[in-house]
Amino acid sequence: MRRAPTSEKALASNMVPVSAYLILAVVLFGIGAVGVLICRNMIVLFMSIELMLNAANLAFIAFSRSLGIADGHVIVFLVLTVAAAEAAVGLAMIVMVYRNRESINIDRFSMLKW
Amino acid sequence: MSFDTVIFIISALVAVFGATMMIVQRNPVASVLYLILSLVAQAVCYVQLSAVFMGAILIVVYAGAILVLFLFVIMLLNLRGTEELGESPNAVGRFTKYLVAILLTIELVFIVKTATIPAAVTGIMNEAVDEFGSVSQVAKLMFTDFLYVFELTGVLLLVAVVGAVVLAKTERNESHSLAQDEEGADLRESAGK
Numbered sequence: 001m002r003r004a005p006t007s008e009k010a011l012a013s014n015m016v017p018v019s020a021y022l023i024l025a026v027v028l029f030g031i032g033a034v035g036v037l038i039c040r041n042m043i044v045l046f047m048s049i050e051l052m053l054n055a056a057n058l059a060f061i062a063f064s065r066s067l068g069i070a071d072g073h074v075i076v077f078l079v080l081t082v083a084a085a086e087a088a089v090g091l092a093m094i095v096m097v098y099r100n101r102e103s104i105n106i107d108r109f110s111m112l113k114w
Numbered sequence: 115m116s117f118d119t120v121i122f123i124i125s126a127l128v129a130v131f132g133a134t135m136m137i138v139q140r141n142p143v144a145s146v147l148y149l150i151l152s153l154v155a156q157a158v159c160y161v162q163l164s165a166v167f168m169g170a171i172l173i174v175v176y177a178g179a180i181l182v183l184f185l186f187v188i189m190l191l192n193l194r195g196t197e198e199l200g201e202s203p204n205a206v207g208r209f210t211k212y213l214v215a216i217l218l219t220i221e222l223v224f225i226v227k228t229a230t231i232p233a234a235v236t237g238i239m240n241e242a243v244d245e246f247g248s249v250s251q252v253a254k255l256m257f258t259d260f261l262y263v264f265e266l267t268g269v270l271l272l273v274a275v276v277g278a279v280v281l282a283k284t285e286r287n288e289s290h291s292l293a294q295d296e297e298g299a300d301l302r303e304s305a306g307k
Contacts, residue, residue, distance in 0.1 A: 016122045021159065022226045024126045028133055028152075030219025035137035037211040043188060044137065044145050050180065051133055051149065054172075058156055065163040065246075073252045074260045076168050080175055081267045085274030087180045091187045092281040098191050 021062035029055035042097075042104040046090050053083045121162060129155035142188045150177045165247040 028051060035048030057076045064072025098104055132152030139145045153176050160169035245251050256264050 016118050016162070019226060020122060020126075021163065023223060024129065024159070026222040026226050027130055027219065028156075030215065030222060031130065031133040031137065033218050034212070034215035035133075037215045038208070039137060041142060041145075043142050043184060043193070044139075047145060047149050047181075047184065048137060050176075051136070051152070054153065054156060054176070057168075057172075058159060061160055061163050061165045061168060065165065068246070070247060070251050070255055071259075073165055073168050073247060074255050074263075076165075077171065077252070077256065078263060078267055080171060081271060084175065084180055085270055087183055088274050088278045089281065091183060092278040095187060095190065096281055104191070104193065 018062050018066040022059055025055045025058040025062065028052075028058065040106050042094050042106050045106060046087070046094070050083055050087065053079055118162065121158065125155040125158040125162075128152070129159070142193050143185065146181050146184050146188065150181055153177050153181075163247075167247060167249045167252050 032048045032052035032055060035051065036045055039045045039048060057079055060072040060076050060079070064070060094104065097109065101108060129152045132148045132150075132155060135148040136145045136152065139148060153172060157169040157172045160166075160172060
């Protein structure tokens with residue numbers, strides 16, 4: 001396994017505590033939640049969901065690194081797959097809804113709302 | 115302040131800035147670009163956490179494929195950010211939304227700060243072995259311990275592909291048959307003449 005020695009040194013001396021990464025992940029998740037709540041554009045709403053998935057991924061990676069177990073990387077991979085599938089289906093739905101309604105304003109699609 | 119800390123602070127600020135700008139922008143194309151900025155900053159954090167392969171995957175799959183799909187749909191629908199999206203019906207509803215979202219974030223930060231995380235997790239991280247997060251290690255895990263999960267991922271993607279095609283196809287079939295009908299009508303008309 002050939003790797004630059006400097007990177008190994010940098011790996012060993014990562015002085016940033018895990019909680020910093022977790023707080024970053026939480027803040028990103030919160031921004032995503034704000035986006036889901038306040039955005040009226042369906043596409044931006046979908047992107048906010050993607051951002052929330054990524055925040056969870058960051059937490060997985062941080063825990064994985066701090067515990068020294070690489071299982072979190074596999075889970076991140078699975079989350080990425082789910083995000084890709086969700087984006088494909090969701091965007092197909094957006095295209096279909098736009099064809100029917102000529103709008104992507106989320107407030108107009110309140111048929112199922114009580 | 116070590117070099118790592120400086121990189122972390124810069125990338126965290128860029129990530130939060132990109133995410134904030136994404137939900138503030140009116141133009142969806144600008145939103146997508148800001149999300150890409152945020153994702154690149156998050157990929158820097160991944161690499162810092164020695165998840166090199168996952169950082170590369172994040173950039174390739176997310177910024178390279180999924181967000182380009184978003185851009186493609188925005189182009190397809192010809193959105194320019196000038197569509198009337200209207201204001202929220204009432205000010206109370208809007209206020210509630212912001213309040214709920216901000217409270218959620220504060221609550222999550224509070225949980226992270228006070229949760230009882232095992233001693234191994236807090237503080238300085240374990241020294242990573244040289245191979246940690248490399249392609250070979252992740253691949254070994256993926257094809258041994260997580261093999262069935264990995265196969266299920268394939269099934270999930272298949273289902274998603276079929277679902278997307280079905281969602282898009284019904285509409286196209288109708289318009290196609292409609293076009294055929296029109297064509298047939300034209301033909302009949304011309305034949306009648």
